[in-house]
Each structure stands twice: as structure tokens, then as C-alpha cells.
Amino acid sequence: EVQLVESGGGLVKPGGSLRLSCAASGFTFSSYSMNWVRQAPGKGLEWVSSISSSSSYIYYADSVKGRFTISRDNAKNSLYLQMNSLRAEDTAVYYCARESGDPLNWFDPWGQGTLVTVSS
Amino acid sequence: DIQMTQSPSSLSASVGDRVTITCRASQSISSYLNWYQQKPGKAPKLLIYAASSLQSGVPSRFSGSGSGTDFTLTISSLQPEDFATYYCQQSYSTVFTFGPGTKVDIK
Numbered sequence: 001e002v003q004l005v006e007s008g009g010g011l012v013k014p015g016g017s018l019r020l021s022c023a024a025s026g027f028t029f030s031s032y033s034m035n036w037v038r039q040a041p042g043k044g045l046e047w048v049s050s051i052s053s054s055s056s057y058i059y060y061a062d063s064v065k066g067r068f069t070i071s072r073d074n075a076k077n078s079l080y081l082q083m084n085s086l087r088a089e090d091t092a093v094y095y096c097a098r099e100s101g102d103p104l105n106w107f108d109p110w111g112q113g114t115l116v117t118v119s120s
Numbered sequence: 121d122i123q124m125t126q127s128p129s130s131l132s133a134s135v136g137d138r139v140t141i142t143c144r145a146s147q148s149i150s151s152y153l154n155w156y157q158q159k160p161g162k163a164p165k166l167l168i169y170a171a172s173s174l175q176s177g178v179p180s181r182f183s184g185s186g187s188g189t190d191f192t193l194t195i196s197s198l199q200p201e202d203f204a205t206y207y208c209q210q211s212y213s214t215v216f217t218f219g220p221g222t223k224v225d226i227k
Binding site: 026037047061062100102104111 | 121151154156158162163164165166169173179207211214215216217218220221
């Protein structure tokens with residue numbers, strides 16, 4: 001079964017740091033680009049960042065550029081999001097999602113999400 | 121960045137109703153358009169990819185159409201389990217963007 005499981009969320013003070021992880025199983029992780037998508041409480045989905053299969057191509061939303069770093073370890077089948085200089089507006093459920101690998105791209109599956117709360 | 125809009129932002133419908141949700145892109149995105157369903161407290165689920173292709177396991181009452189800038193998600197006969205929020209997403213650019221969502225609730 002293809003599965004993504006996020007971890008690492010929690011309560012952090014403004015200006016603090018947190019590292020999220022996403023453990024992948026049931027597919028050849030090293031063959032797929034991966035993404036982070038977040039959802040603030042009661043709000044819609046916001047794409048955060050993507051990384052290609054070999055880490056050659058990395059993209060960020062303007063809202064997190066310069067503060068967040070996406071990375072992956074294909075040997076460990078894991079995706080990461082290092083979040084620094086956190087702000088209250090970064091409070092959200094963070095999902096990892098696999099890209100399809102098709103030129104007409106889509107996200108499937110998604111993990112269950114991990115909650116990040118930025119508050120003093 | 122490509123901006124996505126959806127209409128309506130919410131709708132109330134009854135079981136058995138035909139429901140149509142519209143998504144518009146700020147520039148042409150060909151068929152690089154996907155639809156997701158999200159229920160409260162759950163992760164989004166892929167329904168339609170490449171504008172009109174039904175994801176495996178998704179009921180055939182769901183359908184998608186459109187290309188360029190205007191797209192539609194149609195539920196032919198609304199079922200109780202379809203009450204949820206629906207999001208469109210463009211995958212034309214490397215900066216993926218989602219629409220603001222359409223909440224479908226019970227009339």
C-alpha cells in the first residue's frame with residue numbers, strides 16, 4: 001500500500017524552528033517528486049514547496065522562501081521540511097504529497113498531516 | 121504566479137441534485153487542472169486529474185471538463201458522502217496553486 005506519514009509537528013514560539021518529516025512506503029520513493037502543502041485552521045490549501053526525485057529542482061512559495069528548506073533522503077525514503085523564523089501565520093496542518101510523475105501533474109497520495117502551531 | 125478562482129464559494133444541495141463547480145485560471149493552463157475532495161479533519165483526496173480523467177476508485181458520478189482557463193467539476197447525483205469541500209489545482213507551472221475551495225453542504 002502506498003503510504004505517507006508525517007511527523008514532527010508541535011507547538012513552537014515565534015522565531016523558532018521545527019523540522020517536519022514524511023516517511024514514504026509502498027512505492028519507489030526515489031522515482032517521484034514530492035511536495036509539502038499546508039492548511040491554516042479553517043482555511044484552504046496552500047502549496048509550500050516541491051523537490052524533484054534527485055533533489056535537482058526545488059521550488060518554494062513566496063510566503064516561505066528564505067525561511068523554509070525542503071530536502072529528502074532517498075536511502076531512508078524520507079522527505080523533510082526545515083522551518084526557521086516561524087511566524088504565527090505559519091500555523092497550519094502540513095501535508096506531504098507525491099507528484100504523479102506524469103507530465104500532466106497531480107498529487108496523489110497525501111499523508112494524514114501534522115499540525116504546527118506557532119504561538120508564544 | 122497563476123491565480124485560481126472557484127465559484128461558488130459554497131452551496132447547499134440535496135441528495136440526488138446535480139452539482140456544478142467552476143474553476144478559472146488567470147492564464148491558460150491547457151489541461152493541467154486537478155480536482156480534490158476534502159472532508160473535515162481528513163487529507164485531500166484526488167478526484168479528477170488532467171481536467172477530465174477520473175481517478176481510480178472514484179465514483180462515475182464525478183466528472184470534469186474544460187481546458188484553457190475555464191473548468192468544471194460536476195457531480196451528477198449528489199450522495200450523502202459527497203458533502204465536503206472541493207478544491208481545484210493547477211499544475212501548469214512549477215509553483216502549484218489551489219483554488220480557494222467550494223464547500224458543498226446539505227440543504
